Each structure stands twice: as C-alpha cells, then as structure tokens.
Amino acid sequence: MAVKYTDIDYVVFTDAARFVVQGGSPYDRETYRYTPLLAFALTPNILWFYSFGKCMFALSDIGVGYLIHQMLVLRGLSTKRALMLDSLWLLNPMVANISTRGSAESLLGIMVLGTLYLILIRRFYLACALFGLAVHFKIYPVIYALPLLFLLDHDHYGDPVGNWPQLILSYQRARTCLLQRLTTTRPTYADTDAEPGFVTQLLRSCLLFLTPTRIMFGLCSGGTFFFLTWWMYQLYGHELMEHTYLYHVGRMDHRHNFSIWFYEMYLGFETRWIGLAAFLPQLFLVALAGIVFAQDVFFACFIQTFLFVTFNKVCTSQYFMWYICLFPLILPSTTLQLKWKGGLLLLFWVLGQ
Numbered sequence: 090m091a092v093k094y095t096d097i098d099y100v101v102f103t104d105a106a107r108f109v110v111q112g113g114s115p116y117d118r119e120t121y122r123y124t125p126l127l128a129f130a131l132t133p134n135i136l137w138f139y140s141f142g143k144c145m146f147a148l149s150d151i152g153v154g155y156l157i158h159q160m161l162v163l164r165g166l167s168t169k170r171a172l173m174l175d176s177l178w179l180l181n182p183m184v185a186n187i188s189t190r191g192s193a194e195s196l197l198g199i200m201v202l203g204t205l206y207l208i209l210i211r212r213f214y215l216a217c218a219l220f221g222l223a224v225h226f227k228i229y230p231v232i233y234a235l236p237l238l239f240l241l242d243h244d245h246y247g248d249p250v251g252n253w254p255q256l257i258l259s260y261q262r263a264r265t266c267l268l269q270r271l272t273t274t275r276p277t278y279a280d281t282d283a284e285p286g287f288v289t290q291l292l293r294s295c296l297l298f299l300t301p302t303r304i305m306f307g308l309c310s311g312g313t314f315f316f317l318t319w320w321m322y323q324l325y326g327h328e329l330m331e332h333t334y335l336y337h338v339g340r341m342d343h344r345h346n347f348s349i350w351f352y353e354m355y356l357g358f359e360t361r362w363i364g365l366a367a368f369l370p371q372l373f374l375v376a377l378a379g380i381v382f383a384q385d386v387f388f389a390c391f392i393q394t395f396l397f398v399t400f401n402k403v404c405t406s407q408y409f410m411w412y413i414c415l416f417p418l419i420l421p422s423t424t425l426q427l428k429w430k431g432g433l434l435l436l437f438w439v440l441g442q
Contacts, residue, residue, distance in 0.1 A: 094189075094190060095190060095191050096187075096190040096191045096192055098191060098192055098193075098407075099142060099143070099190065099191020099192070100191075101118060101120055101121055102121075102123075102127060102128065102131050102134070102142060102191070102193070103131060103134045103135070103139065103142070104118040104121070105117075105118040105121040105123075105127075105128040105131075106128045106129075106131040106132045106134050106135050107134075107135050108128075109125070109128045109129060109132055110132055110135045110136065114325050114328060115128035115325075116325060116328040116329075116332050121332065122332050122333065122336050123193075123226075123227075123332075123333060124225060124226055124227075124317075124321060124329075124333050125321050125324065125325060125329070126225070126226065126317070126321070127193060127196075127226070130142075130145070131145075142191060142193075143188070143189055143190075143191050145196075146188040146189070146191065146192065146193060146195050146196065147185075147188050147189055147195075149188070149195035149196050149198065149199050150178075150179070150184055150185065150188050150195045150198075151179070152195075152199050153178060153195055153198040153199055153202055153414050154175055154178050154179040156199070156202040156203060156205075156206050157174070157175050157178055157202065157414070157417050157418060158171050158172065158175045159206060160202070160205065160206055160209065160387075160418060161174055161175065161417065161418065161421065163209055163210075164418075164421055165421075166421055174417040174420050174421070175417055177413075177416060177417045177420075178413065178414060178416075178417055181413065183406070183409070183413075184410065184413065187406060187407055187410060192407045192410070194407050194408075194410035194411065195410065195414075196226070197223060197226060197227055197230070197410075197411070198410065198411075198414040200219055200220075200222055200223035200226060200230070201223055201230055201233065201390075201411075201414070201415075202414060202415075203216075203219050204216050204219045204220040204223060204230075204233075204237070205237075205386065205387070205390070207219060208237065208240060208241070213302075213305075213306075214309060216306075217305070217306055217309030217310040217313065218309065218310070218313045220233075220237070220306075220310040220313075221309070221310040221311065221312065221313025221314040221316075221317065222313060222314075222317065224310070224314045225313070225314050225317040225318055225321075228334060229397060229411070232375050232376075232379065232393050232394070232397060233379075233390050233393065234307075234379075235376065235379030235380060235383060235389075235393075236379050236382070236383045236386045236389035236390055236393070237306070237386065238298075238303050238306065238307075239383035239384070239386070239389075240383075240386045241300070241302045241303050241306055242300075246302060253301055253305065257301050257304060257305060258301075260301065260304065261301045264296055264299070264301075267296060268293065268296050268297070271289055271292060271293045271296070272293070321333075347404035347405060347406070347408075348401060348402055348403055348404040349399065349400065350367050350402050367400070367401075367402045370400055371396070371397060371400035371401065374396045374400065375393050375396050375397050378392045378393050378396055379393050385419075385422055387415065387418040387419050387422070388419045388422060388423075390415055391412055391415040391416065391418070391419050394411050394412040394415060395412045397411075398411060398412060
C-alpha cells in the first residue's frame, strides 16, 4: 500500500480554501483551527494548482534562510561562517520534509525572524505590523514580547523614528518631568542621605522601562493584532474565537506523544482542568526565561520557544520548526563546539523522535 506524502493538515487547509472560494466559511471544514488568513492565502490551491501552498511553504523556507544569514552577518560573522550556520536550516532534511508535505510553519518563521530583522535594521513600524500579524496567525509568538521590549532599550536602540505622534510626545515630556522629580526628591526626615522608598524606586523603574519606543511598539503591534482579529471576527463571528484561539486553550490530545503531558491526558482525558493546569509551568518558565536572558534577544527567543514546545500539551514534529529556525542565531554566542559535543547532542535530539 502506498504511503501518502501530503500531510493531513494540507488537506484541511485546501478544503478550507475551497469553502472560501465557494463563498462559505473556512470553519465549515471540520478540524480547521487556524486564522482565515491562511485559507485566503491558499485559495490558489483551488483556483490555480493544488501544490501552490507547498511551493509557497518551500519558498518560505528559503526566506527564513535568507533572514538567518542577514542577521548572522549583522552580528559580525563573515559570509562564509554565516552560510555554514545557515545550512543547519537550509540543508536540514526535516525542515524540507515538513514544508513540502504541506505544513505552514515556515510562514510563521518568516514572521518571527522578519520581526527581529526589521527591528535590527530599524524598520520600526514594519516590525510592529509583522509582529502583530505573527501573533494573530498563531498566538504563541506573543511570548517574544518580553525580549523584544528589552531589545528596544533607549540607551542602545534609541528612538527608531524621528516623529512620534503628539500623544507620545506629551507622554515623554510628562515622563521626563516625573523622573526628574523622583530623582531629586529627598525624604522629609533628618537623614537626607537615606535611600528613596520602595514605592519611589518601583515607580522610577517602571518609568525608566516604559520608554516611548516600547509604548509605541506595544500600541502598533497590539493595534495590528486587534485590527486583524476584529476584521476576521466581522467576517466569521464567534467561529473565529472558538476555533482559532479558545480551542487551543483547553485542547487535549493524548495521541501526540511528543508532549510530556500525553500520559496524564491519556489517563484523565475527560478532565478538562488538566489541560488548563498544564499552562502554569509552561507560562512561568517561558516568562522567567524571557526576563533572565533578555540581554541576548536571540538566545532568549530560542530558549523561550524550546520551553514552550517542551511543556506544551500537544507537540508534533512541526512544532520543532519554531525553534530550529532560531538555533543558528544562538551559535555565535555559545561556547558549544559542533564538532563532537554539539553533534552528539543533535544526534540524541534526533534519536529522541
């Protein structure tokens, strides 16, 4: 019996696109749990040729490779060294297999790495829009908000654009004035050398962190996410919220046994709270990693993604793509030698599958 190469997800995508072409809802296709934008993008599967989506995903792999190379060069690596590390993605048979079978994970890789690259080359508003699109496309990239906000440090990043909206300029003037007052304010009692109180220090730390750049990043990326979600909600109503977002919160599937929770879900799959409780260690570790390693945005994003996938309730091979695309970016800042130690670790990772 012949083994089918095309992933079942691609069949679901194509069926959803067919419903869109026919004027219906992509959610008329049972098990479609994605944003309608993906079904829109794959309508050429119906109108043109069936493998259009696979070609798009394969080209996205190349796009991810290009972004990896560009960021490695920005980090000071030679072109030759950057290409060697880039090959860990471009020549990875697992990456090629997953995309050509019809998985859309490389599209998400374009969005995540594109956000990082655009921030590094100071295309601020495009980075905000792309990050908002990534979070709308699949909610998990919101975990990168912490390291991205730390990356937008005023001392190192500065103001990425010359003209802020008037409201932000007013906020900056009020912020500067309040910081000056908090800095010069002394205790009213006799000991004028005493340290400021805890509340004063906390308020000052918050104001120092909430720079106009970070405020604008939150407003612009959040605005993009909410606009896209509102637009899709106007088209498809509660179906969007139920299938694209809420479904994944309580999702339970013990058949995907890469998850560390699969056996607990197998034994108690009727208990919905198990799926919700699994979020607690996952969110705690992801947030902690984002803060602790924020000074190296690439490593912070990588370790956050690795922890998120490891502790997720459902884990398939496609999920590994989320952090494989970040792996070449962390190698310049690690002392790990790929010659034998790194190769051995990679071998164990592959054998574990």
